[in-house]
Amino acid sequence: MYVSYLLDKDVSMYPSSVRHSGGLNLAPQNFVIPGAVLAAAYGAPLREDWNGYAPGARPAAANAVAHGLNGGSPAAAMGYSSPADYHPHHHPHHPAAAPSCASGLLQTLNPGPPGPAATAAAEQLSPGGQRRNLCEWMRKPAQPSLGSQVKTRTKDKYRVVYTDHQRLELEKEFHYSRYITIRRKAELAATLGLSERQVRPLQGLWTARDRLCEGLGLLRSEGTSFAGEGGTGARAEHSPFFLDTFFTISFFPLPFHVQVKIWFQNRRAKERKINKKKLQQQQPQPPPAPQPPQPQPGPLRSVPEPLSPVSSLQGSVPGSVAGVLGPTGGVLNPTVTQ
DNA sequence: TTGTGTTTTACGACCTCC
C-alpha cells in the first residue's frame, strides 16, 4: 500500500502517468497475474523492451521506494509482498509499515548510510541541510497529461541528491582508485544504499500497468484522499496495491552497482575537467597577435584538432589503471573493472 | 526574493573488449 501511495502521489510529479483511480480491496498476498494478462497488457517484450520506452521518467515514488529502502528503513519504506523472487533483500509486506511523510519519506528521499534510521535521516539532510521540503513535490499541481505520453528522457529525469555521507565514501573510494572492480561497486552500492534496490519505472510500464488494471477490471475512482501528509496507509482499501507492487518490484530493479558506476564515470569526468583547467592555467595563451589583413583568398586550410588531453590523466592519477586510451579517450583496457 | 552561474546526477551515443 505504501507503494501504491507513492505511486499515486507520483501523479503530481509525473503528470503524464495516466492512471486510473479506483477502489478495490485485494489482498496483496493473493495476487496472481496470468502470463496472458501480462502479455495483453504489454503487447511487447517485458524487460528486453525497456529501452524502447520513452526512458527516464522516474517517478519520484519509485525513486523514493528505491532510496527509501536504502535509508535504513527498508521494510518501512516499502511493504513487499509475495513476489519474493524479485530480490533477496525483500522485506515482508506489512500494512503498518507505511511511514509518514515527515519520517518515512524523509528517509526514503534522503538515502543515508546504513544504521539507525531515525538518526540517520536527521543527519542526512544532504547537502548541508538545505534540502527542500521533502513533501513539496506532493503539493505540486498536476500537469495536463494529454499529449505528453511521449517524453524525452531528460525531460522527466528525476535526480537524487546523494547524502554527504554517500559522497564522502565515494570520494574516499575514488581517491583510493579511479577505477574499481564490479565487486567493489556492488559493495559500495550495498554499503551506501545507492542502487541495490533502485527501481527503474518507465512510462511505458506504468501505462502497461494501467492497462493491466483495466484488463482486470481494476478501475480506480478518483477522489481517494490521504491521511494528510502522513500517508499512513489511508489508501489501503482504495488501491490495487498488488499491481503496483508487482510492477514495481518485479520489473524495475536495476543492477546493483549502476549508480556507483555512473558516479565514478562522472567523477572521472570531473577530474578530467579540472585537470584540463589546470593545464590551461599553466599554459596561459599568449594574447592574440594583431591579425594582419588576409589578402589571400582561397580554400581554408583545415587545422587538425589537437589530441585529446585525456591522456595526461594517465600519469596524473595515482592508482589509476594502466589502461590504453581509445580514440574517444575511453580506457580500452580497464582491467581493474573486471 | 530573484536571477544567474556552477555543480551534481543521469543517460544517450558511440567506442572497445571479451
Place this chain on the structure above:
DNA sequence: GGAGGTCGTAAAACACAA
C-alpha cells in the same frame, strides 16, 4: 551481445550576488 569506458548534455540542486 553485453559490460563498461568516454564524451556531451539535460535538468535538478545548489550557491551567491544584487
